[in-house]
Amino acid sequence: MSLLLEAPVFNLQASLEAAQLGIDRLELCANFPEGGETPSAGMLRFLKREIDIPIFVMIRPRGGNFVYSPKELLVMKQDIQLLGDLGADGFVFGALDAQGSVNESACESLLRAAASRPCTFHRAFDASVDLTGSLEKIIQLGFNRVLTSGGENSLEEGLPQVMALMEQAKERIIILPGGGLKVAHVSRLKESGYLKEVHASCKLAKAADNHFIKPGLSFAGTPLDFSLNFGIDPQLVHEFKSIL
Numbered sequence: 514m515s516l517l518l519e520a521p522v523f524n525l526q527a528s529l530e531a532a533q534l535g536i537d538r539l540e541l542c543a544n545f546p547e548g549g550e551t552p553s554a555g556m557l558r559f560l561k562r563e564i565d566i567p568i569f570v571m572i573r574p575r576g577g578n579f580v581y582s583p584k585e586l587l588v589m590k591q592d593i594q595l596l597g598d599l600g601a602d603g604f605v606f607g608a609l610d611a612q613g614s615v616n617e618s619a620c621e622s623l624l625r626a627a628a629s630r631p632c633t634f635h636r637a638f639d640a641s642v643d644l645t646g647s648l649e650k651i652i653q654l655g656f657n658r659v660l661t662s663g664g665e666n667s668l669e670e671g672l673p674q675v676m677a678l679m680e681q682a683k684e685r686i687i688i689l690p691g692g693g694l695k696v697a698h699v700s701r702l703k704e705s706g707y708l709k710e711v712h713a714s715c716k717l718a719k720a721a722d723n724h725f726i727k728p729g730l731s732f733a734g735t736p737l738d739f740s741l742n743f744g745i746d747p748q749l750v751h752e753f754k755s756i757l
Contacts, residue, residue, distance in 0.1 A: 516699075516757040517710040518750075519569070519689070521549065523743065525556065527716065530745040532564035535754055539568045540605055540633075540712070545743065546733070547576030548636075551592050554599055561600040569603035569633060570596050572623070579609040579637035586619050593626040603630050605660070607637030614642060615650040624655060631657040636692060639664045639671075648678060652686045660712055662692030669693055672701065679705040696752045713753055717746035 521540040522528040531539055541557060542549035549571045560568060574581070574588050581589065586608070593604055604627050608619040615634075624632055634656045641647040644664050651659050661678065663671020668690055679688045679702075690702055691712025702708045718741045726739050 515754075516708060518753050518757055519691075519710060519712045520715050520745065521691075521712065522745075523549070525559070526719075526742055526744050528556075528560055529563065531715070531750075532566050534745055534747050534750045536566065536715070536745070536750060538566060538602075539564075540571060541568050542571040542573075544576065549573060550576060551589075551596075554595060557596055557601060558599045567602035568600075569605050569631075570601040571635070572596075572604050572606040573635075579607055579640060580611055580616075581608055581619065586622065589623060590626045593623060597627065597630060601630065603627075603632060603657075605633040605635045607634045609637055609641055612642065613640070615647050615654075617650060617654060620651075620654050620656075633657065633689065634659045636660055636662065639692070644674065644678065645681065648681060648686075652682065656686065658687035658689045658710070660689045660691050662690070665692075667693030668698055669695070672698060675702070676705055679707040683707060696749075696756055699753070699756050711753070711757065713749075715746050715749040715753065716743045717749070718742075719744045 517537045519538040519540055520531045520536045521542055522531055523542050523545040541552045543552040544550040550573045572589050572592050574585050606623055608616040610616045634651045638647055638659050638661050662668045663674030665671030675690050682688050687709050689710050689712050694713040721740055721742045
């Protein structure tokens, strides 16, 4: 049985290309520079009419840490309800407390809002103080999967820890390896016997349509490249699909 390939997508172009090229599931996000935030309702509604693969929606009201105020959690809950009504097939979120542990009460509230839709605990997991303990809490809460690079900046660095987490989880939850996943990592991950899904952006920088770029203009502290859009790399998708 082939393994499932999920791709995070941050714009309409990448979403449509991913579906066309054979990606099995989308993680729909906004704001690539922040690592993903809640996308627009209009984007989800449009995509549900255009493509027929599952779309999991990121629920993250801002960038930065994963310690949310009561009012931010209310916004997240309302986003889940609204985007669920528009056809979201699942949700991706995570919350920590100020000490770096899984915020169980916050997650319970968000899981209730998601009703029966599957939920992924995202890489807030990698920012937690104790991966082993956090995984047990996430399993007990009832999440369907956890996205992780093993607590490191990339899967390349965290691969041994991801393998250990797969052994810890066994069949109780899906460990979804991601964060710089490369085709070369897949064979090693398969050795665990528990690999079911992988998360890879397969992104490709493409020239944007604009012919004029105002010199020196930036809307953020980190300069943005107005000459590029991110789409999906067909060759990379093919390489992943051939090994999965």
